[in-house]
Structure formats: structure tokens, C-alpha cells
Amino acid sequence: xxxxxxxxxxxxxxxxxxxxxxxxxxxxxxxxxxxxxxxxxxxxxxxxxxxxxxxxxxxxxxxxxxxxxxxxxxxxxxxxxxxxxxxxxxxxxxxxxxxxxxxxxxxxxxxxxxxxxxxxxxxxxxxxxxxxxxxxxxxxxxxxxxxxxxxxxxxxxxxxxxxxxxxxxxxxxxxxxxxxxxxxxxxxxxxxxxxxxxxxxxxxxxxxxxxxxxxxxxxxxxxxx
Numbered sequence: 001x002x003x004x005x006x007x008x009x010x011x012x013x014x015x016x017x018x019x020x021x022x023x024x025x026x027x028x029x030x031x032x033x034x035x036x037x038x039x040x041x042x043x044x045x046x047x048x049x050x051x052x053x054x055x056x057x058x059x060x061x062x063x064x065x066x067x068x069x070x071x072x073x074x075x076x077x078x079x080x081x082x083x084x085x086x087x088x089x090x091x092x093x094x095x096x097x098x099x100x101x102x103x104x105x106x107x108x109x110x111x112x113x114x115x116x117x118x119x120x121x122x123x124x125x126x127x128x129x130x131x132x133x134x135x136x137x138x139x140x141x142x143x144x145x146x147x148x149x150x151x152x153x154x155x156x157x158x159x160x161x162x163x164x165x166x167x168x169x170x171x172x173x174x175x176x177x178x179x180x181x182x183x184x185x186x187x188x189x190x191x192x193x194x195x196x197x198x199x200x201x202x203x204x205x206x207x208x209x210x211x212x213x214x215x216x217x218x219x220x221x222x223x224x225x
Contacts, residue, residue, distance in 0.1 A: 001198040007048060009202035013209030014041045020212050030157075033083070034212050037161065040076050041205050043068075066115040066123075071105050074127035077165060081134045084158055090137070097130050128173040135166045155218035157211040164207035168200045 017038040047068035051061035075098060082094045105123045113120045139162055153159055175197050 001195045001202060003052060003198070006198040006202050007045070007052065010041065010045045010048060010205045013205040013207075014038070014045055016206075016209035017041055017212070030212070033080075033158070036080055036083075037208050037211070040073070040080070041208050043076065044073065044205060047072075060116070062119055063116045066109075066120045070120050070124045070127065071102075074101065074124075074131065077131055078127075078134065081131070081138060081162070081165075084138055084162075085134075087141075094130075094134060101127055101130060125173065128169050131165060131169050132173065135162050135169070138162055139166075152218050155215050157214050160207050160211040160214055164204045164211075168204040171200055172197060 017034070020034060021038075047064055051064045054061040054064065078094060078098055078101075082091055085091050085094065101123075104126055105120070108120055108123045109115045113122060138158075175193055
């Protein structure tokens with residue numbers, strides 16, 4: 001997937017999310033969740049466009065990705081996942097993890113990986129691990145144990161969002177975790193891997209943009225999943 005197609009997919013996801021504002025449900029919780037997801041897509045599109053602009057002008061964009069992707073987007077997604085947790089102890093553990101993540105990002109920047117020179121894979125690995133663990137917890141506890149018994153599971157926007165997060169961060173964990181090592185392999189293979197990563201990322205933001213329509217698409221008159 002080319003960078004142009006990738007950015008277009010994010011743009012489509014943002015447009016779909018924007019068009020949902022006039023038709024979204026009245027519930028305050030749904031409004032807040034949708035507005036937050038819209039902000040995440042807008043945030044990603046903004047820094048991706050800036051990173052692309054830097055490359056087009058012959059400048060390095062690694063600092064942009066370290067700040068806005070490795071750190072910023074990780075924290076934004078963790079905050080979103082935390083909002084879906086209803087157990088105070090788990091919320092507290094997520095807060096503690098985010099503090100640990102920020103502390104490790106600072107330590108890594110000062111002592112190990114210069115954020116303006118190298119992609120901070122060590123920081124990204126910790127953040128991805130936290131996101132995957134919290135996502136798995138939510139899928140297991142909220143959707144499988146407790147469930148949304150008043151609607152089909154496919155009609156729950158958060159289910160789609162969490163599934164998309166897992167779909168992106170599981171292979172992303174491997175790709176970015178080894179990114180600094182992959183520079184030494186044949187450029188063709190690196191291009192293929194980067195293209196595959198963009199495909200997963202594009203799917204993530206497209207699903208983010210479309211997820212809240214699921215309550216209309218998969219609505220049913222029956223209970224259960």
C-alpha cells in the first residue's frame with residue numbers, strides 16, 4: 001500500500017466519523033466515545049501528513065513518529081480503553097502503566113535511543129504490550145463474560161474498535177519491534193513489510209470511522225450475541 005492510499009484511507013475514516021455526528025444516538029456516553037475516536041483519527045491524519053511533508057522536503061520524520069505515534073497515540077488509545085473498564089482496580093493499574101510508560105519513554109530517550117535519530121522500538125514495545133493486554137482483558141471480561149445482552153455483539157461499536165486495535169497492534173508489535181534491525185535486510189522486503197503495516201493501520205482507522213454505524217447495521221430484535 002502506497003503512502004497516498006494509506007493517507008486516503010485515514011481521510012475516509014475521518015470523513016465517515018464526521019458524517020456520524022448528525023445521526024449519532026442521544027446517549028451522552030456514545031457521544032463522548034464517538035467524539036474521542038474522531039479526535040484520534042484527526043490526530044493521526046495530522047501527524048501523518050506532517051511526517052509525509054517532511055519526507056517530501058528531504059527531512060527526517062523519525063522525531064515526529066516518536067512523539068506523536070510511539071508516545072502520543074499509545075496514550076490516547078490507552079485512555080480510550082480505560083474508559084471502557086468498569087473495575088476501579090483495573091483502571092488504577094492502567095493509570096500506573098501509563099505512568100510507567102511515560103517514565104520509560106523519558107529514560108529511553110535520554111540513555112538509549114535518541115528520538116531524533118532512531119525509531120524508539122523499546123518504548124513502542126512496552127506501549128504495544130500494554131495496549132494488547134488491556135484489549136484482551138476487555139474482550140474477555142466485558143464482551144464474553146458480561147456481554148451486551150441488549151444488543152448483538154456486532155452492533156457494539158467498542159467491539160469493532162477493540163478488535164481493530166488488536167488487529168493492528170499484534171503484527172505491529174513484531175514489525176516495529178524489529179524495525180531498527182530490518183534496515184539491514186533487502187530494501188524490497190522492507191518495502192513489503194512497510195506496505196503490510198500500512199494495510200493494518202488503514203484498516204484500523206477505517207474501522208474507527210465506521211464502527212459507530214454498527215449499531216444501525218447490526219441491530220436486531222433478538223437478545224444475545
